[in-house]
Amino acid sequence: MGVSLTASQALRLWQQVNLAEVHDDAPDLSERQMAILLTIYLDPPPHTVRGLAAKLGVTKPVITRALDTMGSKKLVSRHRDEADRRNVLVKRTVDGALYVERLGDVIIAKAAELPL
Amino acid sequence: MGVSLTASQALRLWQQVNLAEVHDDAPDLSERQMAILLTIYLDPPPHTVRGLAAKLGVTKPVITRALDTMGSKKLVSRHRDEADRRNVLVKRTVDGALYVERLGDVIIAKAAELPL
DNA sequence: CTTGAATGATACGGTTCCGAAACAAGCGTT
DNA sequence: AACGCTTGTTTCGGAACCGTATCATTCAAG
Numbered sequence: 628m629g630v631s632l633t634a635s636q637a638l639r640l641w642q643q644v645n646l647a648e649v650h651d652d653a654p655d656l657s658e659r660q661m662a663i664l665l666t667i668y669l670d671p672p673p674h675t676v677r678g679l680a681a682k683l684g685v686t687k688p689v690i691t692r693a694l695d696t697m698g699s700k701k702l703v704s705r706h707r708d709e710a711d712r713r714n715v716l717v718k719r720t721v722d723g724a725l726y727v728e729r730l731g732d733v734i735i736a737k738a739a740e741l742p743l
Numbered sequence: 744m745g746v747s748l749t750a751s752q753a754l755r756l757w758q759q760v761n762l763a764e765v766h767d768d769a770p771d772l773s774e775r776q777m778a779i780l781l782t783i784y785l786d787p788p789p790h791t792v793r794g795l796a797a798k799l800g801v802t803k804p805v806i807t808r809a810l811d812t813m814g815s816k817k818l819v820s821r822h823r824d825e826a827d828r829r830n831v832l833v834k835r836t837v838d839g840a841l842y843v844e845r846l847g848d849v850i851i852a853k854a855a856e857l858p859l
Numbered sequence: 860c861t862t863g864a865a866t867g868a869t870a871c872g873g874t875t876c877c878g879a880a881a882c883a884a885g886c887g888t889t
Numbered sequence: 890a891a892c893g894c895t896t897g898t899t900t901c902g903g904a905a906c907c908g909t910a911t912c913a914t915t916c917a918a919g
Contacts, residue, residue, distance in 0.1 A: 629855035630752065637850035638843065640746075641760075642781035649778050650800045655876095657773050657906085662765050665758035676867055684766045691868060692906065713866040713915045727754065734753035739745035771907090773876085792897055807898060808876065829885045829896040 636741045643737040653726070654700055659683065660693050667703055667717055668727045674717040675708075702726055752857045759853040769842070770816055775799065776809050783819055783833055784843045790833040791824075818842055 632640070649655070656664065662683055667674050670682075676690045683690075694717060697703045702723040708714035748756070765771070772780065778799055783790050786798075792806045799806075810833060813819045818839040824830035 628859055629857050630746065630748065630756075632746065632851050632854045634844075634847040634851065636746065637854065638781060638785055638847045641846065641850060642778065642785050644757075645774050645778040645781065646799065648774050655774050658761050658764050658771050659906095662758065662761040665754060665761065669754055669758050677865085683762065684768075686908070687867065688869085688908075689906090695868095696905070711866090711916070715867065728750075730757065731750040731754045734757060735748050735750065738748045738753065741744075741746050743744055793895085802878070803897065804878080804899085805876090812875070827886070827896090831897060 640734075640737055640741060643740070644734055647733050647737065648730075653729075654702070656697075659685065659689065660697060663690065663693050664697060664702060664723065664727065668719060668723065672716070672718070673708075673714075675714050676717070679717070697723075756850075756853055756857060759856070760850055763849050763853065764846075769845075770818070772813075775801065775805065776813060779806065779809050780813060780818060780839065780843065784835060784839065788832070788834070789824075789830075791830050792833070795833070813839075 663679055666679060666682060676687055676694070680687045680690045694703060694705060698705060700722070701720055704718050704720050706716050706718060708716050779795055782795060782798060792803055792810070795806045796803045810819060810821060814821060816838070817836055820834050820836050822832050822834060824832050
């Protein structure tokens with residue numbers, strides 16, 4: 628099980644994908660924002676501010692601010708939980724799904740180009 | 744030639760590595776900074792501000808500022824080119840090499856854990 | 860009801876970053 | 890020496906981010 632990579636392949640893949648993202652002037656997300664975005668799109672809901680903070684090992688304001696920024700870019704959206712109005716549920720958006728899908732395509736393409 | 748990944752594997756890999764980086768409170772590098780750092784460590788020298796700007800498709804001040812930040816974290820160093828003193832040569836550091844090496848290990852480990 | 864715990868958001872002071880423009884320094888040719 | 894050209898840095902106003910601390914709202918239990 629799993630995918631085998633050499634050190635050279637692993638780092639080259641990381642470089643190529645980051646270069647591609649910078650070049651396509653996609654939103655310049657920080658590592659934290661990327662981790663949040665992918666967690667929302669890959670892990671099963673519901674996603675709360677507190678839950679995301681715990682999963683990333685950061686404080687709540689970090690999550691709130693990241694959601695502010697990514698929300699203004701339409702990558703995620705926030706909704707009050709009507710069952711417990713203290714909670715905020717973080718949900719996917721069309722633009723966010725497109726961003727993630729495109730990122731996946733880039734990773735696959737760059738992995739396919741790796742030398743043996 | 745190349746490494747085959749499914750969309751699910753590609754995105755899960757990206758999430759897991761980013762989560763690991765955030766969790767280890769390694770320096771929170773932006774995509775641009777990561778692209779610069781890996782280019783310095785993977786591509787053959789010499790590396791100049793102008794060359795890096797061209798490779799990333801950004802302006803020179805972006806490179807200067809990124810080198811300021813990463814330099815203060817000892818991840819890269821700058822030296823005047825004595826042959827042509829207009830040039831600044833960007834070089835590797837011990838700390839930078841350790842950072843890159845550790846990143847490679849994380850990528851390899853997370854790739855190995857991917858479900859089929 | 861009132862109190863205490865839980866959840867997110869906000870305020871604060873400080874750092875970094877952005878793009879565009881201006882700047883300083885070095886080179887090479889005349 | 891003086892001129893353009895190249896290279897890298899700095900400046901500007903404006904925006905985003907950090908960690909810590911505080912605030913506002915909501916729930917739930919006494």
